[in-house]
Structures are given as structure tokens and as C-alpha cells.
Amino acid sequence: MGRVVLVTGISRDIGRRFARAAASDPSIERVIGVDVVPPRGDIGDVSFVRADIRNPVIAKVLAKEDVDTVVHMSVIATPGSAGGRGTMKELNVIGSMQLLAACQKSTTVERLVVKSTTTVYGSSPRDPAMFTEDMGPKRLPASGYAKDVYEIEGYVRGFARRRPDVAVTMIRAANVVGPHVDSPLTNYFRLPVIPRALGFDPRLQFLHEDDLLRVLRHAAITGIPGTFNVAGDGMLTLTQAVRRLGKPSVSMPRFAVGRLGATMRQARLSDFSPEQLGFLTYGRGVDTTRMRDVLGFEPRFTTAEAFADFCREMAPTTEAPERVAAGHG
Amino acid sequence: MAEEARDAVVIPIGTGGRPGRGTGSARPSSAARNLAPAAKRSPRRPAPRKPAAPGPDAPRAVEPAEQPVAEQPATEQTAAGRTATPRAERIAEAAPTTGIPVGDWLSAFQGAAHEVFGADWERRLAELMAFARRRLEGDFEIDDYGFDRELTERFFMAALRPVAEKWFRLEVRGLDNIPAEGGALVVSNHSGTVPVDGLMTMLAVHDHAGRFLRPLGADLVFKMPVVSSLARKSGATLACVEDAERMLSGGDLVGVWPEGFKGIGKPFSERYKLQRFGRGGFVSAALRTGVPIIPLSVVGAEEIYPLVGNVPSLARLLGVPYIPITPFFPWLGPLGLVPLPSKWILEFGEPIRTDAYDATEAEDPMLVFNVTDQVRETIQHTLFDLLRDREGVFG
Structure with a gap:
């Protein structure tokens, strides 16, 4: 008997693509996508249920459809489309709590896969070079995405304690890049001139979008419990990334970058949050030993390859004027 | 044309020991020079540009003749710098143009490169260029700790x-x-x-x-x-x-x-x-x-840096452990940093x-x-x- 997978956050591109990929997997019988708004693209064999995970309706969906695997990926990084920060927090935290409550009540759910992020580790000068899964942030995140994810992870751990029979897999994905990714970080790299903090060269780690889809599917199919860092091999510094992108960058003091980011956020040009500023100042590295040894997952793209793929996508739209301006033939 | 070229030998500095301006013997009188204004001006203006511009055939002709001379000593153990001076004289005699001939630029460059990079300077220079290119394109490796x-x-x-x-x-x-x-x-x-x-x-x-x-x-x-x-x-x-x-x-x-x-x-x-x-x-x-x-x-x-004092209040303000005072540091300004x-x-x-x-x-x-x-x-x-x-x- 195949599995019945429920995917939250299907209206976003990455959720929709994961649901489609999962639906084509032979070991998965049915995929149900849940979101507040209908998905924008083609969802193929995925059946869509319009439901808000912030209210108890979701429990009925779980029961009615005999869902045995829940893939929670509706945690959003930017208020952007949702509205204000308040709505974003509600969607992320209250939505996750409701979903977990529904899972706890459910008798059919056997597996829960949560797409988390390495942003929970924060970024500070007191960070170790590589975070392992046992480590926490040096300073608790004060606001924003990082705080939401930190709180959600707490609730997920609580759920795992209360329902030891459910295999809970938490995927802490590094910053996802790829041709289709629309995230604060990819928007940052899409800026025509890249602002950066003077005198800092952070180490960045990327995960290719295809690898993210693969690892979520891997987790949903194998059901190996635990928390896993997932990132491409190797590191890139911001200098390398900017130079490989072939874009000009301008270095300014850290506070000026923060001010610029706030201005751009108000003007809706780019989303440059405080935690992103921290990331782009101090960087972060995560250890992926457990991903290999326990989860048994091998990313196809290294950090550098993932970023190169992202650069290739940028080439047709930005390269032509860029090349003329920069003057390299 | 020949007249111009002849004039040109006399006017620039460094004529290789021949009598220069004011000795009178080898030069036309001022009256004679006034008769030919074009001839007077020409050696000063276009001449310095000549070696750089690819136009005139004279420096071109010099270059291939010089190349083997420059290569031989470079491959042998003699320093390239020593061969530069006799060659400069020979060029002045063979093709009397003004300015510094291309061959001289080349040999000076070779000499400098030899001086900076040593005997296998060509390889070293190529490596350096490749290094610079890799840096500019971000095509280098770092390890997990950011070690380059x-x-x-x-x-x-x-x-x-x-x-x-x-x-x-x-x-x-x-x-x-x-x-x-x-x-x-x-x-x-x-x-x-x-x-x-x-x-x-x-x-x-x-x-x-x-x-x-x-x-x-x-x-x-x-x-x-x-x-x-x-x-x-x-x-x-x-x-x-x-x-x-x-x-x-x-x-x-x-x-x-x-x-x-x-x-x-x-x-x-x-x-x-x-x-x-x-x-x-x-x-x-x-x-x-x-x-x-x-x-x-x-x-x-x-x-x-013998530390003789500290400014704890300023250090606290700046968030550093101490502000050093040495016998030289704030007093001599940047010299105190030596x-x-x-x-x-x-x-x-x-x-x-x-x-x-x-x-x-x-x-x-x-x-x-x-x-x-x-x-x-x-x-x-x-x-x-x-x-x-x-x-x-x-x-």
C-alpha cells in the first residue's frame, strides 16, 4: 500500500514542485496539497484542499484522507506576500501549532517531516565554524524568521516527545538557491549592485533547490527520525559569490548596510532583514556528517555548483546590460 | 626625410658622447635653422611619440634584429641588464630616431622582470597573472573554516x-x-x-x-x-x-x-x-x-611594543580589552606603530x-x-x- 502524503504550503513554488515530484514517486499513492490560496501553477496529480492550517479544519482533512505522512513546509521567511510581520508570525507559528495539534490527535499519521532552516543557528562572531545538530544559537533570535523557526522547532520537539510513535524528521536546510528560488537571499544576489558590510567576508553555504526537494522526498519515504543539517559540500565566501556572479559590489560600514536594508524594505525593493544582515556579516557553516551517516542522503550539488547554477539562470536577464557597464568582454 | 632624421640625432639628450648643443662644431647655425622651421620643430614633437606609435618603420625594423640579441643573454647566465647599454648605443647609430626605442623598453622590462621574479621570470609572471585572474573571478577554494x-x-x-x-x-x-x-x-x-x-x-x-x-x-x-x-x-x-x-x-x-x-x-x-x-x-x-x-x-x-600604560575608560567605551600606551605610541603618531x-x-x-x-x-x-x-x-x-x-x- 502506498503512502498518503499531505503537503502544507503548496501555493508557493517550492511546495508545489515538491508535491508534484512526490506524486510521481511510485511508493506514494496520493498527495494532498493544503494552503489558504490555490497554487499558481500546474499541480498535476496532486489534489488540492483549500484549508487554513491556522484553524482546526486541518484535523478533519487528516482524518478524512487517511494521511500517514505530513510534510510541513509552509514556514515563510518573509512577510512579503502574506502582508505584515504579524500575519507572517501567525501563519508560521500558529499554523504550525494547529498542524501539530491535528497530528497529535490523528491516529493515522506515522511520519512528520518539517522543513526547517539553518537560520535557527543565528550568525554571530562567537559562532563555531561549523554547527552540528546538537548546538543551538549563541544568542536567541529576537525577531523575524529565525525566531519563528526557533519556536516552531520547539513545538515540533514537544510533539515528538508526546507522540514517540510518530517518526519526526526535521530538515535544517541551508540557504536554498536555484533558478526558481525567490528568497531574501536570492533577491539580494539579484540586486544590480550588491551592498556588503565593509571588512567582513562571511562564509556561505548553499543548498540547491533540487536537492531540497530530493531530501524532503527522501525523508518522507524513508521516515528516519531526527534533526539533520542539509547543505551542499564546501563553502563560498561572499567575495567569491559576488565575483562569480560578475556583479559590482559596494562595501559600506555594517550599520549603513542595515540602514540601506531598512530603506529598501520600506520601498519594497528588497527584503533585507536584520538576521540576513547578520548572516551576510558573520556567515555560518553547518556540519552535514549526520545527513550522510544517519539520513543517508547525498546532495547532488556542492555549494559552488548550486551557486553556479543560480548564476547561469541570472545570466540572460542581467548579464547583457551588466557586461556593457562593467566593460568585460 | 633624411635631413630630418639627421637633425634628430643631434637634439635629444644622451647622444653617446658626441658634441651636443652649444658646442657649435656639428650643428647648423641659428640662421641656418631659421631657414628651415619645419625641420626644427619636427624632431621635438613627433619624435617622442614615434616608438610608441606603430607607424614609423624604423623602430619596427630594429625590433626583429634586436630580439635574438635579447634572447641569447637571457638564456645564458649573463644578466639582461648588462647587455642593455651597448645595445642602446648601437640602436642610436643604426637607426637614428629620437625617444626611447621599443627594444629598450623591452629589454628594460625584461631586466626588471628578471630582477623581480628571478631567472624563470616568464613562468613566474604567467603564474602571477593566473593568480590575479583567479582572484578576480572568485575561482579559488576555501576550506570549512574560511582558510584560503x-x-x-x-x-x-x-x-x-x-x-x-x-x-x-x-x-x-x-x-x-x-x-x-x-x-x-x-x-x-x-x-x-x-x-x-x-x-x-x-x-x-x-x-x-x-x-x-x-x-x-x-x-x-x-x-x-x-x-x-x-x-x-x-x-x-x-x-x-x-x-x-x-x-x-x-x-x-x-x-x-x-x-x-x-x-x-x-x-x-x-x-x-x-x-x-x-x-x-x-x-x-x-x-x-x-x-x-x-x-x-x-x-x-x-x-x-613596551606597554607602559592603559586607558581603561576609553577601552571600555570602544569595547576592547585595553588601549595601549607605549613610550612611542600615541606620542609619535603613526611612527609609534613601528x-x-x-x-x-x-x-x-x-x-x-x-x-x-x-x-x-x-x-x-x-x-x-x-x-x-x-x-x-x-x-x-x-x-x-x-x-x-x-x-x-x-x-
Whole structure:
């Protein structure tokens, strides 16, 4: 008997693509996508249920459809489309709590896969070079995405304690890049001139979008419990990334970058949050030993390859004027 | 045309010993020159441009004739610079144009390249260009800690080497004590107001032992702009248990300065008196990974910036451990930043093995304290021996 997978956050591109990929997997019988708004693209064999995970309706969906695997990926990084920060927090935290409550009540759910992020580790000068899964942030995140994810992870751990029979897999994905990714970080790299903090060269780690889809599917199919860092091999510094992108960058003091980011956020040009500023100042590295040894997952793209793929996508739209301006033939 | 060319030989400087302006004998009179105004002006204006512009055929003709001459001495052992002068004369005689001929530019360039890069300058220059291109395209590798090996070797080490060799005249002893491979922990005393001793130790280990020393730095290092990125690129990482154990179990040669700011920021009157060795975190990291501890004693670093005062209130304001006052520093302005040229001795002591202990014994605080004291005593005694040994601070 195949599995019945429920995917939250299907209206976003990455959720929709994961649901489609999962639906084509032979070991998965049915995929149900849940979101507040209908998905924008083609969802193929995925059946869509319009439901808000912030209210108890979701429990009925779980029961009615005999869902045995829940893939929670509706945690959003930017208020952007949702509205204000308040709505974003509600969607992320209250939505996750409701979903977990529904899972706890459910008798059919056997597996829960949560797409988390390495942003929970924060970024500070007191960070170790590589975070392992046992480590926490040096300073608790004060606001924003990082705080939401930190709180959600707490609730997920609580759920795992209360329902030891459910295999809970938490995927802490590094910053996802790829041709289709629309995230604060990819928007940052899409800026025509890249602002950066003077005198800092952070180490960045990327995960290719295809690898993210693969690892979520891997987790949903194998059901190996635990928390896993997932990132491409190797590191890139911001200098390398900017130079490989072939874009000009301008270095300014850290506070000026923060001010610029706030201005751009108000003007809706780019989303440059405080935690992103921290990331782009101090960087972060995560250890992926457990991903290999326990989860048994091998990313196809290294950090550098993932970023190169992202650069290739940028080439047709930005390269032509860029090349003329920069003057390299 | 021929008339112009003839004129041109006379006017420029450096005519090779022939009579110049004002001697009268070989020159037309001023009346004669007034008769031919075009001829007078032409040698001054277009002539300097001639060699650069590809137009005139004269320098072209010179070039192929000169090329074999330039190549032969370069392949032989004679210096290219010596052949330059006779050739310049010959060019002036053979093709009497003004300005500096292309051949001269070429040979001067070759001479300079030879001077800078040595005998195989062509290969070295090509390497340098490739290096520059790789840097500009971001096509280089870093490791998990942000260590940029190529930049460190080609740039940081090259910049530090003259300082170490000419200014501090580094003398390194006990190099056999550094293992050729595998993880090891170098523990050193810390002094000198500015952590120059760390840089010199890194250079000494690289040049004499052929390994990279990976220093562990305080979090202040990674908080400061510029310093933080330089530190990561040269192989440093944060001094925390996680990083230390990760590096040691990865087989790296790790350097720690357990005295920290207490060590480099101590007054000159307390020179060569070891401060407290932290909380012994480095010992437990070595115990857990079973790597040897190599005590390193550095003499000479205390005298580079004699710390005679501090401005604690300003230091607190800026968030730094101390604001150094030396006999020269704020008073002489930037000149006060020049370190005193003390003579340095680095002695690597006999490794203290930790593989006999069980990894769980790292949890035994008494053992950790004992090993910490052992390392500290070793360094302190070696320091006293070296101080007795040296002939003078600047000797």
C-alpha cells in the first residue's frame, strides 16, 4: 500500500514542485496539497484542499484522507506576500501549532517531516565554524524568521516527545538557491549592485533547490527520525559569490548596510532583514556528517555548483546590460 | 626625410658622447635653422611619440634584429641588464630616431622582470597573472573554516617574511618537535601588545616545518571588521571547544595562546611572567582528541611594543580589552606603530603526549589542571633559559 502524503504550503513554488515530484514517486499513492490560496501553477496529480492550517479544519482533512505522512513546509521567511510581520508570525507559528495539534490527535499519521532552516543557528562572531545538530544559537533570535523557526522547532520537539510513535524528521536546510528560488537571499544576489558590510567576508553555504526537494522526498519515504543539517559540500565566501556572479559590489560600514536594508524594505525593493544582515556579516557553516551517516542522503550539488547554477539562470536577464557597464568582454 | 632624421640625432639628450648643443662644431647655425622651421620643430614633437606609435618603420625594423640579441643573454647566465647599454648605443647609430626605442623598453622590462621574479621570470609572471585572474573571478577554494591557502601562501606569508627575517631576525629552535603530520596542539606564551607573535609563529611553522599553523583566536578578532576576514582567510578560527576539537581530529596543527588578552596586554614590567592559562579548555580538547601538546616559548615579542600604560575608560567605551600606551605610541603618531626591532627566539619544546589518557579522562578536572600546569611550567622555564641565553634585547 502506498503512502498518503499531505503537503502544507503548496501555493508557493517550492511546495508545489515538491508535491508534484512526490506524486510521481511510485511508493506514494496520493498527495494532498493544503494552503489558504490555490497554487499558481500546474499541480498535476496532486489534489488540492483549500484549508487554513491556522484553524482546526486541518484535523478533519487528516482524518478524512487517511494521511500517514505530513510534510510541513509552509514556514515563510518573509512577510512579503502574506502582508505584515504579524500575519507572517501567525501563519508560521500558529499554523504550525494547529498542524501539530491535528497530528497529535490523528491516529493515522506515522511520519512528520518539517522543513526547517539553518537560520535557527543565528550568525554571530562567537559562532563555531561549523554547527552540528546538537548546538543551538549563541544568542536567541529576537525577531523575524529565525525566531519563528526557533519556536516552531520547539513545538515540533514537544510533539515528538508526546507522540514517540510518530517518526519526526526535521530538515535544517541551508540557504536554498536555484533558478526558481525567490528568497531574501536570492533577491539580494539579484540586486544590480550588491551592498556588503565593509571588512567582513562571511562564509556561505548553499543548498540547491533540487536537492531540497530530493531530501524532503527522501525523508518522507524513508521516515528516519531526527534533526539533520542539509547543505551542499564546501563553502563560498561572499567575495567569491559576488565575483562569480560578475556583479559590482559596494562595501559600506555594517550599520549603513542595515540602514540601506531598512530603506529598501520600506520601498519594497528588497527584503533585507536584520538576521540576513547578520548572516551576510558573520556567515555560518553547518556540519552535514549526520545527513550522510544517519539520513543517508547525498546532495547532488556542492555549494559552488548550486551557486553556479543560480548564476547561469541570472545570466540572460542581467548579464547583457551588466557586461556593457562593467566593460568585460 | 633624411635631413630630418639627421637633425634628430643631434637634439635629444644622451647622444653617446658626441658634441651636443652649444658646442657649435656639428650643428647648423641659428640662421641656418631659421631657414628651415619645419625641420626644427619636427624632431621635438613627433619624435617622442614615434616608438610608441606603430607607424614609423624604423623602430619596427630594429625590433626583429634586436630580439635574438635579447634572447641569447637571457638564456645564458649573463644578466639582461648588462647587455642593455651597448645595445642602446648601437640602436642610436643604426637607426637614428629620437625617444626611447621599443627594444629598450623591452629589454628594460625584461631586466626588471628578471630582477623581480628571478631567472624563470616568464613562468613566474604567467603564474602571477593566473593568480590575479583567479582572484578576480572568485575561482579559488576555501576550506570549512574560511582558510584560503593560496592567498595565505602567496600574500600573507610573503608580506610577513621580510619582517620576520630582517626586522625580528627570527631564530627557531626545536623544529623536530613538530610532527610532520597529524593533529597537534601548539601552546605558546602571548605577549607584545599586538598579537604579532601569533603571525610570526605561523610564518615560522610554515617556512621551517612546512605545515600551516591554524590559530585559535578570541571572539573579538571575529567581531572586528577587516581583522575578522583576514583572520579567517589566514586559517584562524574561533577559540572554542567545538572548533578546536574539529580541527585537531581533522589532523591540523592548531595554535593556541591560552593567556589571551591577559598575556598580550600585560604591562612591560611583568614581561616574561606567564599569566593564568585560561580554564584549561585547550588541554581537555587535546585529551579528547589524543593529540600531543607542543609547548612553544617565544622570546623577543615582549619588547616590540613596551606597554607602559592603559586607558581603561576609553577601552571600555570602544569595547576592547585595553588601549595601549607605549613610550612611542600615541606620542609619535603613526611612527609609534613601528615595532622595536628586538631579536626573537622561538623554541618548540618536547611534545607532551596525551594519547596515553582515555578520552573520558578529559572530564577529570584534576588531570586537566595538572596537564595545564605542566605545559605552563615548561614554557616558563624555557623562557627563563632563553632569556639567560640571549645576548641582548636587540642583539
